[in-house]
Amino acid sequence: xxxxxxxxxxxxxxxxxxxxxxxxxxxxxxxxxxxxxxxxxxxxxxxxxxxxxxxxxxxxxxxxxxxxxxxxxxxxxxxxxxxxxxxxxxxxxxxxxxxxxxxxxxxxxxxxxxxxxxxxxxxxxxxxxxxxxxxxxxxxxxxxxxxxxxxxxxxxxxxxxxxxxxxxxxxxxxxxxxxxxxxxxxxxxxxxxxxxxxxxxx
Amino acid sequence: xxxxxxxxxxxxxxxxxxxxxxxxxxxxxxxxxxxxxxxxxxxxxxxxxxxxxxxxxxxxxxxxxxxxxxxxxxxxxxxxxxxxxxxxxxxxxxxxxxxxxxxxxxxxxxxxxxxxxxxxxxxxxxxxxxxxxxxxxxxxxxxxxxxxxxxxxxxxxxxxxxxxxxxxxxxxxxxxxxxxxxxxxxxxxxxxxxxxxxxxxxxxxxxxxxxxxxxxxxxxxxxxxxxxxxxxxxxxx
Amino acid sequence: xxxxxxxxxxxxxxxxxxxxxxxxxxxxxxxxxxxxxxxxxxxxxxxxxxxxxxxxxxxxxxxxxxxxxxxxxxxxxxxxxxxxxxxxxxxxxxxxxxxxxxxxxxxxxxxxxxxxxxxxxxxxxxxxxxxxxxxxxxxxxxxxxxxxxxxxxxxxxxxxxxxxxxxxxxxxxxxxxxxxxxxxxxxxxxxxxxxxxxxxxxxxxxxxxxxxxxxxxxxxxxxxxxxxxxxxxxxxxxxxxxxxxxx
Numbered sequence: 263x264x265x266x267x268x269x270x271x272x273x274x275x276x277x278x279x280x281x282x283x284x285x286x287x288x289x290x291x292x293x294x295x296x297x298x299x300x301x302x303x304x305x306x307x308x309x310x311x312x313x314x315x316x317x318x319x320x321x322x323x324x325x326x327x328x329x330x331x332x333x334x335x336x337x338x339x340x341x342x343x344x345x346x347x348x349x350x351x352x353x354x355x356x357x358x359x360x361x362x363x364x365x366x367x368x369x370x371x372x373x374x375x376x377x378x379x380x381x382x383x384x385x386x387x388x389x390x391x392x393x394x395x396x397x398x399x400x401x402x403x404x405x406x407x408x409x410x411x412x413x414x415x416x417x418x419x420x421x422x423x424x425x426x427x428x429x430x431x432x433x434x435x436x437x438x439x440x441x442x443x444x445x446x447x448x449x450x451x452x453x454x455x456x457x458x459x460x461x462x463x464x
Numbered sequence: 465x466x467x468x469x470x471x472x473x474x475x476x477x478x479x480x481x482x483x484x485x486x487x488x489x490x491x492x493x494x495x496x497x498x499x500x501x502x503x504x505x506x507x508x509x510x511x512x513x514x515x516x517x518x519x520x521x522x523x524x525x526x527x528x529x530x531x532x533x534x535x536x537x538x539x540x541x542x543x544x545x546x547x548x549x550x551x552x553x554x555x556x557x558x559x560x561x562x563x564x565x566x567x568x569x570x571x572x573x574x575x576x577x578x579x580x581x582x583x584x585x586x587x588x589x590x591x592x593x594x595x596x597x598x599x600x601x602x603x604x605x606x607x608x609x610x611x612x613x614x615x616x617x618x619x620x621x622x623x624x625x626x627x628x629x630x631x632x633x634x635x636x637x638x639x640x641x642x643x644x645x646x647x648x649x650x651x652x653x654x655x656x657x658x659x660x661x662x663x664x665x666x667x668x669x670x671x672x673x674x675x676x677x678x679x680x681x682x683x684x685x686x687x688x689x690x691x692x693x694x695x696x697x698x699x700x701x
Numbered sequence: 702x703x704x705x706x707x708x709x710x711x712x713x714x715x716x717x718x719x720x721x722x723x724x725x726x727x728x729x730x731x732x733x734x735x736x737x738x739x740x741x742x743x744x745x746x747x748x749x750x751x752x753x754x755x756x757x758x759x760x761x762x763x764x765x766x767x768x769x770x771x772x773x774x775x776x777x778x779x780x781x782x783x784x785x786x787x788x789x790x791x792x793x794x795x796x797x798x799x800x801x802x803x804x805x806x807x808x809x810x811x812x813x814x815x816x817x818x819x820x821x822x823x824x825x826x827x828x829x830x831x832x833x834x835x836x837x838x839x840x841x842x843x844x845x846x847x848x849x850x851x852x853x854x855x856x857x858x859x860x861x862x863x864x865x866x867x868x869x870x871x872x873x874x875x876x877x878x879x880x881x882x883x884x885x886x887x888x889x890x891x892x893x894x895x896x897x898x899x900x901x902x903x904x905x906x907x908x909x910x911x912x913x914x915x916x917x918x919x920x921x922x923x924x925x926x927x928x929x930x931x932x933x934x935x936x937x938x939x940x941x942x943x944x945x946x947x948x
């Protein structure tokens with residue numbers, strides 16, 4: 263499904279990584295690890311389609327793709343470092359808004375279930391600005407419950423999460439992989455994931 | 465609850481209209497909630513307009529001559545003031561990335577943002593302009609002409625300004641750079657807008673200027689979102 | 702040339718030696734043409750009946766104005782190429798041309814003012830062409846300022862390319878609107894098209910000066926692009942090339 267050949271990236275003239283290769287099939291996940299500044303975020307942004315690699319080829323479902331490619335925009339769910347939350351919206355509104363941006367309007371029941379699973383149901387009508395970092399990350403990750411996308415690109419999803427948050431994250435990703443989804447995850451913390459894992463150290 | 469929604473691989477037809485509606489309603493909701501920025505542009509407009517009689521004296525004939533120009537230039541400056549923020553908040557919290565990655569066409573999403581921006585900043589100027597025009601001795605007819613010109617012109621200013629705002633996203637250079645980039649593009653709007661009142665005063669009728677302003681608006685409606693979308697993608701790269 | 706050769710040339714590192722070889726030719730050509738043009742303009746062309754010898758400044762003013770607009774068009778062309786083919790060299794060429802274009806614009810404005818005083822009694826008459834020229838200067842400055850403000854060279858390339866194209870599309874509109882504005886507000890047109898009726902020698906003098914300016918612009922741009930290439934292509938092994946260049 264997702265294949266990378268001789269990917270290389272530069273930032274300001276400095277080569278971050280070169281000759282990165284991997285191939286992922288349905289139900290497989292790529293775990294990307296590496297020191298700070300090694301280019302994990304850049305690699306994930308390339309996979310999600312935000313950045314063009316300096317050289318090399320990325321292909322999705324057999325077709326080579328460039329940045330902002332239509333097929334990737336329809337297939338990928340990208341949750342980056344920035345949570346993409348509006349401070350003035352409540353958790354529920356943020357969730358519904360982002361889901362509506364990326365697909366058909368989700369129903370509120372599904373959103374409420376998602377918030378409950380991520381332990382946010384008591385905070386569902388408070389503006390996001392007063393929530394803690396961990397709670398904001400939970401809202402961002404709750405998008406996984408509502409997304410029906412094949413490719414998940416998660417950049418350090420476990421940041422600021424407590425143990426129960428990490429457990430919910432693992433549960434969600436495992437369910438996605440079991441449903442034949444594909445995931446590319448950059449992480450510092452080890453995640454207990456089930457299924458075929460490919461590892462990439464930058 | 466380990467059940468996950470079924471993955472769907474069909475690429476749905478992306479809809480420009482849905483994208484436009486989504487971003488316009490979202491931005492309007494946010495503008496109303498934050499309340500901080502509502503009315504600031506209008507206040508700025510009124511203050512700048514008031515500065516001119518203080519600077520050149522309140523002699524009625526002078527004010528009448530200067531009036532259309534002052535009211536148009538102040539509208540340009542007020543528009544510039546708010547434009548740098550049109551993408552800034554979304555850029556900072558990561559929402560702009562999500563917009564660029566969504567299946568909806570980015571130009572449509574940006575058009576929605578610009579529409580919301582104009583409604584909260586440009587439209588109040590249009591509404592206030594006849595009143596301010598009266599301060600400069602504009603007749604009632606001229607006041608309506610001013611409002612009509614601004615009604616057609618200020619959306620064009622917002623559209624052009626969005627290109628500049630997208631190009632300068634996240635740069636330290638800030639507002640001054642945006643002004644340098646955008647003001648030359650504003651010159652035709654200014655000339656035809658202020659010129660419409662001059663022409664009416666000279667008895668020539670303002671239809672030529674208003675038609676040109678409308679043509680400029682239509683051309684910008686098509687072109688500016690595309691250019692701004694390209695600039696946003698470049699800034700996100 | 703076959704298409705393969707063109708693409709090889711599109712790499713900044715391969716273009717560098719070519720640029721170096723061409724500079725002396727264009728500089729020499731510019732010098733020769735300038736001497737010829739000035740000889741025609743200052744010595745051969747007849748004294749104008751109305752304006753005396755002061756009009757001779759048009760032999761610098763008009764070519765400078767032509768070049769200021771021509772360079773903007775060429776710059777916009779290279780920007781379009783750089784966006785379409787995603788090449789660095791085209792963007793570098795545009796980057797190299799901009800300061801020269803701005804210089805010609807300033808030259809046109811200054812010589813226009815110098816001409817205005819003896820001819821019409823005022824340094825700046827807000828006529829359509831000079832006002833448009835002033836706005837063109839702002840467009841050049843905007844391009845250079847935007848490049849300067851962006852740290853990442855590739856983002857700077859692409860953002861300033863978008864800006865240059867938006868500017869290029871607007872230049873005719875701006876010119877048209879300023880012309881219209883001028884006819885509405887000024888009675889007597891002090892436009893510089895009301896120059897002395899062209900004797901043949903005057904026209905050829907201006908054309909030769911225009912070519913001299915063109916060759917000069919190419920020489921300077923090629924020189925500047927070499928510096929840009931060296932500065933930006935840090936990964937290329939410059940040892941051989943650079944030593945020869947420095948010596």
